[in-house]
Amino acid sequence: MKNIIYKIMLSIVLVLAIGCKEKPTNEVEGTHKTKNENIVELTEAQLAQTEISIGKVKKRKIGHEITVNGVIDVPPQNNISVTVPYGGFLKQTTMLSGTRLKKGQIIASVENPEFIEFQRAYLEALANNEYLKADFERQETLNKEEVTSTKVFQKAKSSYLTNKANIQALESKLRLIGINPLSVKNGKIASVINVYSPINGIVREVYINRGKYFNPQDVLMDITNASDLHVELKVYENDIHLIRVGQRIRFRLANAPDTWMEAKVFLIGNNVRNDRSITIHGHLKEENEALLPGMFINANIEVEAVEQYAIPEEAIVRFEGKHYIFTSLGKRKEGVQMMHDYEMLEIIKGNEEENFVAFTFEDPSQNVSKMDVVLKDAFTLLAKAKNSEEEGHGH
Structure with a gap:
């Protein structure tokens, strides 16, 4: 009786093994073997409707900046x-x-x-x-x-x-x-x-x-006399040791947040106030008739400049509180259509300067130097990816 049961069980195992081995696959050459919600595919026709631009990410000197507030002022003699x-x-x-x-x-x-x-x-x-x-x-x-x-x-x-x-x-x-x-x-x-x-x-x-x-x-x-306007900034105690004469200041008016202007540190106060701050004065790089004494400004002081990988601001998308970029995985043939694949990778944003953003990958094993990255119109790919998810597709 035991031998009969043993033979039956062995037969079942062999049948299952053969069945798995001979199971036909629905995959065709060039399709994904596993579903990946971070992979986006576009047809040639879809790609033609976008403004997607692909390129290599280059290193730029991006300064580490301190964010401060201040006002437009003039010297007392003026x-x-x-x-x-x-x-x-x-x-x-x-x-x-x-x-x-x-x-x-x-x-x-x-x-x-x-x-x-x-x-x-x-x-x-x-x-x-x-x-x-x-x-x-x-x-x-x-x-x-x-x-x-x-x-x-x-x-x-x-x-x-x-x-x-x-x-x-x-x-x-x-x-x-x-x-x-x-x-x-x-x-x-x-x-x-x-x-x-x-x-x-x-x-x-x-x-x-x-x-x-x-x-x-x-x-x-x-x-x-508005010909000698300067920026007067308040820097707090923790950042005072980073300030040097000659450092670049980028500033913008509170009512014009998209227009950046430049100045340069020329005087550092030596008196720490009760709120643990000192005053920094900066000469304007260019005269601007729109500036008037007393105007409130937001400013960034560039305290150091380091060469880092940086990407255009428009290449970064935000989803559910995280930041991503898209890399090109190349193109493949699916049936009679040519498909273009892109992968969405999470990044950590660094400092920003002149519409470029320094970044690193959330996954440190990623090597940006070997990637082709979407530099323009990344939002189209984000919309495609999330629409596909809602429709129940894996990519």
């Missing part, structure tokens, strides 16, 4: 607060925030009765000068001849020199408020003076309106 000595009433101004100015341009007219008093005192001092000078010279001659006392001579001399100093002081006052002493000498008395722009620049803010009285210490407006 910020001018316009004031008028002795104050007055603002008679006229056409200035608005953002108005561009040239040096010497009239920016306001100011009226003050005190200006008339200065001119009157100046003319009076000029009138006295001729008499006091003549009296001084006469007393000097008489004193030499011992006709008058030294005391009388010294008094005449003192009166003359005091009046002369008064004339010089009044001339300085007149020039300070913008009145030419020569015009006053010629009889032109002005109660209104013009205020001129001391620099080429931009009006940042106007603080006073027409007809309002202001004191000497009051600021009429702020003007900025």
